Amino acid sequence: MEEADLLGAWRAGDTAAGQAFFERHYDALHRFFDNKTSGETADLVQETLEACVAGRDRIRASTSVRGYLFGIAYNVLRRHYERTRLAGERFDPEAQSVADAGAGPGTMAAKGEAQRRLLEGLRRIPLELQVVLELFYWEEMTSAAIADALGEPHGTIRTRVRRARQLLRIAIETTTEPGGDASATDADLDEWAAQIRAAQDGPHPSQ
Numbered sequence: 001m002e003e004a005d006l007l008g009a010w011r012a013g014d015t016a017a018g019q020a021f022f023e024r025h026y027d028a029l030h031r032f033f034d035n036k037t038s039g040e041t042a043d044l045v046q047e048t049l050e051a052c053v054a055g056r057d058r059i060r061a062s063t064s065v066r067g068y069l070f071g072i073a074y075n076v077l078r079r080h081y082e083r084t085r086l087a088g089e090r091f092d093p094e095a096q097s098v099a100d101a102g103a104g105p106g107t108m109a110a111k112g113e114a115q116r117r118l119l120e121g122l123r124r125i126p127l128e129l130q131v132v133l134e135l136f137y138w139e140e141m142t143s144a145a146i147a148d149a150l151g152e153p154h155g156t157i158r159t160r161v162r163r164a165r166q167l168l169r170i171a172i173e174t175t176t177e178p179g180g181d182a183s184a185t186d187a188d189l190d191e192w193a194a195q196i197r198a199a200q201d202g203p204h205p206s207q
Helices: 003-011 015-034 041-058 065-084 113-122 127-138 143-150 154-175 186-199
Strands: none
Touching: 003 015, 003 065, 015 041, 015 065, 015 127, 041 065, 065 127, 065 143, 113 127, 113 154, 113 186, 127 143, 127 154, 127 186, 143 154, 154 186
């Protein structure tokens, strides 16, 4: 069933269509949270899907369902880090990373040193930049699609992608062990990300 038809059936009360919708998007949402949290992925996926249920009638005709889900997921992620901050502290996704927030290792698997450095580097750049770059890498979304999902101007997202890559290269350089190869071009980053994304295909154990 086409996405629009599936969503329409769900809106009309077809619970089977709703279940099919969840199953269709579960893996992508799992990937979204995998490298940004340390063990809370399943709970955050569930929170995202529940928020989608509550607001499914507010999806704009101009916004893809997939984009709508990632927009909700980002809001859920920000609330998660706001909840986990110490009293009186504020989490700023424009300036702070998940590493700054004290998150432990992510659950996304890496094969080889290059992939490990990429994942660790992503967790050390500001969260809003990590989100943009991982949507670009893991979901192969264009900057225009990311802008629509996050409700930001297209030019802003293009700038964030460029800035995210710059900061990612710096993060990789600063976390590389002495004697290791700290260099990383955009082509290197794209290749390592593609390798990680390919390894994510297939159902998750918790599904």
